[in-house]
Amino acid sequence: MGYGRTPTAVPNSPSRMPVQKFWIRLEQCVRCGSNPKLLLAGREIMETMRPDHPERMERARLALMGLSVGDAFGECFFGPAQVLQLARSVRTLPPSPWYYTDDTEMALAVVEVLQHAGHIDKDRLASRFAERYCREPRRGYGGTAHQILRAISEGTPWQVAAGRAFSGMGSMGNGAAMRVAPLGAYLADDLVAVIAQARDSAAVTHAHPDGQAGAIAVAIAAAGACTLPRHPSLGWQLLDLAIEHTPAGPTQQGLHKARALPKRCSIDLAVSALGSGSRILSEDTVPFALWCVAQHPTDYEAALWLTVSGLGDRDTTCAIVGGIVALISGPSSIPPSWLAAREPLNWGQNAS
Numbered sequence: 001m002g003y004g005r006t007p008t009a010v011p012n013s014p015s016r017m018p019v020q021k022f023w024i025r026l027e028q029c030v031r032c033g034s035n036p037k038l039l040l041a042g043r044e045i046m047e048t049m050r051p052d053h054p055e056r057m058e059r060a061r062l063a064l065m066g067l068s069v070g071d072a073f074g075e076c077f078f079g080p081a082q083v084l085q086l087a088r089s090v091r092t093l094p095p096s097p098w099y100y101t102d103d104t105e106m107a108l109a110v111v112e113v114l115q116h117a118g119h120i121d122k123d124r125l126a127s128r129f130a131e132r133y134c135r136e137p138r139r140g141y142g143g144t145a146h147q148i149l150r151a152i153s154e155g156t157p158w159q160v161a162a163g164r165a166f167s168g169m170g171s172m173g174n175g176a177a178m179r180v181a182p183l184g185a186y187l188a189d190d191l192v193a194v195i196a197q198a199r200d201s202a203a204v205t206h207a208h209p210d211g212q213a214g215a216i217a218v219a220i221a222a223a224g225a226c227t228l229p230r231h232p233s234l235g236w237q238l239l240d241l242a243i244e245h246t247p248a249g250p251t252q253q254g255l256h257k258a259r260a261l262p263k264r265c266s267i268d269l270a271v272s273a274l275g276s277g278s279r280i281l282s283e284d285t286v287p288f289a290l291w292c293v294a295q296h297p298t299d300y301e302a303a304l305w306l307t308v309s310g311l312g313d314r315d316t317t318c319a320i321v322g323g324i325v326a327l328i329s330g331p332s333s334i335p336p337s338w339l340a341a342r343e344p345l346n347w348g349q350n351a352s
């Protein structure tokens with residue numbers, strides 16, 4: 001069809017107006033000498049963006065705030081366990097600044113992609129991960145993450161880079177779970193979308209189904225944190241919701257185990273039953289984190305002190321717990337002194 005031809009009228013077509021606007025804008029684009037592909041991309045983004053995008057982004061940013069403060073808080077406590085126990089007993093905070101790690105770096109990339117596209121565009125997300133990695137590779141990335149992100153930054157398709165990890169099994173690590181709470185918050189009213197897009201957000205680095213299962217569990221809990229009524233048993237309800245929607249496998253088995261623990265069992269018993277991320281796997285990280293949320297769903301400080309006392313991969317367990325509990329208890333639950341201690345977030349050029 002030539003640009004000057006009037007499109008055939010289609011009465012009562014709900015898509016008619018967007019099509020007409022598209023042709024008008026394309027004609028303008030040609031006259032101005034602009035790249036039509038950019039226009040097409042812009043049109044796709046407009047059509048997929050949800051009308052309440054600003055409110056969704058507000059929730060995603062709240063999750064990011066809780067996640068990043070938790071990440072930076074937990075990272076401060078990679079020292080002797082006795083010192084941590086003493087700090088916890090008198091709630092003594094480490095001196096600022098608290099530096100965040102790869103958990104926050106990757107969550108920032110998730111939020112940037114949501115801000116731009118309103119959904120998880122896997123190619124864009126892989127690019128953002130790689131760009132952030134190249135800018136600051138010393139943010140505590142694991143060995144496999146280094147390999148995958150370096151390969152993507154050098155032009156290897158993410159499907160190849162993620163798929164060849166661990167001799168072709170793909171990663172079942174906790175790295176997809178640690179960054180996903182903002183996505184669950186963004187899509188909170190649509191659990192089908194939460195599951196599909198959490199899986200997509202994981203797939204660019206975690207090809208193993210259980211690495212993806214961890215992301216689904218955390219995203220579902222974050223969504224429930226936004227939508228379920230505030231109730232004393234809310235934390236356990238989030239665990240139930242995660243069990244219901246997480247694909248079968250080691251992580252889901254761990255969630256079942258967490259649910260079966262006595263409600264007031266000690267942190268030592270929880271760690272011995274569930275792990276606390278020492279193996280850096282989804283299965284020994286996500287169940288413990290959601291168990292910690294269930295203990296203190298409305299108290300950000302108490303939840304984080306409990307979580308960090310489980311030791312293990314404490315920046316990541318605290319990031320997961322912080323992202324979810326902040327969604328339940330709101331921004332005011334994060335102590336201003338904690339927020340001030342965390343170093344400022346480094347936003348990329350594509351985020352507002």
Ligand SMILES: [Mg+2]
Binds near residue numbers: 102140141316
């Ligand atoms: Mg980390």
